[in-house]
Amino acid sequence: MKARRTTSGLPRAGEEATQGRRNPLGSATGRGSRVxxxxxxxxxxxxxxxxxxxxxxxxxxxxxxRRVFVTLLGVIVAVSAVVVLLGTIGLLNETRSRPLTSAEQNQYKQEEIARRWQAWPTTGVFPDEVKYLGLDRAQQYARRIGIAPETECAKGVDAPVADVLRSHGCVTMLRATYMDQTASFVFTVGVAVLKDEEARVSAGEELTQDDRVGVLPVAFPGTVSERFGPEQRQRTSWVGAGPYLVFSTGGYADGRTRAAIPPEEILHPELWPAGKSIGNQIAYFLADPPKVPPCTQGNVC
Structure with missing residues (x-):
């Protein structure tokens, strides 16, 4: 007996399989997707x-x-700015004009006096004319004959004096020769430059009191001083001023030696006071206290 076709409308088993293999677009593929x-x-x-x-x-x-670097850089810049600001303030405080202290005023005077032998011309150290007191204390003027070349300290004085100057650091020796107003006497003034005032004081304490030794005379040919030599010195002396030892010696313009003069005439009433006065005047010029400015930058504080 033949099998009957169902009438329910449902597909058979074979048809289900065929429908399951249909392409989604409606056509049958016959097999599964390979994708x-x-x-x-x-x-x-x-x-x-x-x-x-x-x-x-x-x-x-x-x-x-980057944040750490920027922060660190900012700190460094800030610290640097503070340091620069503090330094600027300190510099302004240090350099601004202010009144000089007593110690600074004294230092200014000492430095000014100590450099005069170099800062001044030789005609400033040894003026053309120097006042002195003559007979009856009459004011007279000694005239400069000539200025000797600068020399070593030991070469401008006698040996005993040279040893003292050398041991205390003498820097140099300046010398000039003068004649009195009557041209009867000649005088040589020697300025020994010590390294400082303390050295000058120490040297002065060791100098001999012998008035036969001191600065060596300087003679200038063709002048009244041409016969003035060591043997013609009648007396010598010295005076201290600042860092300077100022020596002076005098004699007769006619060439008389000390040995030719009787002892009672060596203390001539005019020769020796004139010689000492000339030396003291030059020492005064060198050590005259300068005018000190009131402030560190002049006259305005």
């Missing part, structure tokens, strides 16, 4: 995400380091 998912897609996404996370972390670290 499969790409096996490496998830791995790439994970690698890309990891790379992005690493880059983000690196960027965050860079931002952190």
């Amino acid at each position: 499969r998912a790409w096996p490496g897609g998830d791995g790439r996404r994970r690698a890309s995400a990891a790379k992005q996370r690493a880059e983000l972390l690196e960027l965050q670290q860079g931002i952190h380091y």
Whole structure:
């Protein structure tokens, strides 16, 4: 007996299988789809995400380091600015004009006096004319005959004096020769420059009181002093002023020696006072206290 076709409208088993293999567009394929998912897609996404996370972390670290650097740089700039400001304030306080202290005024005087032998011309150290007291204390003027070249201290004085000057650091010796107003006497004045006033005081304490030794005379040919030498010296003396020892010696313009003069005439009433007065005047010029400015930068504080 033949099988009967069902009338319910439902597909048979074979038809179900055929329908299950139909193309989604409606046509039958006859077999299953061959398209499969790409096996490496998830791995790439994970690698890309990891790379992005690493880059983000690196960027965050860079931002952190930059903030630290900027902060440190700001601190350094601020500290430097404070140091510069404090230094500027200190410099302004130090250099601004202010009244001189007593110690600074005294130092100014000492320095000014100590450099005069170099700062002044030789005609400033040894003026053309020097006042002195003559007979009856009459004021007279000694005229300068000539100025000798600067020389070593030991070469401008007698040996006993040279030893003292050398041991106390004598710098140099300046000498000039004068004649009195009557041209009867000649005098040589020698300025020994010591390194400072303390050295001058120490040297003065060791100098001999022998009036036969001291500065060596300087004679100038063709003048009234041409016969004035060591043997013609009648007396010598010295006086201290600042860092200077000022020596003076005098004799007769006619060339008489000390040995030719009777002892009672050596203390001539006019010769020796004139010689000492000339030496003292030059010492006074050198050590005359200068005018001290009231402020560090002049007269305005």
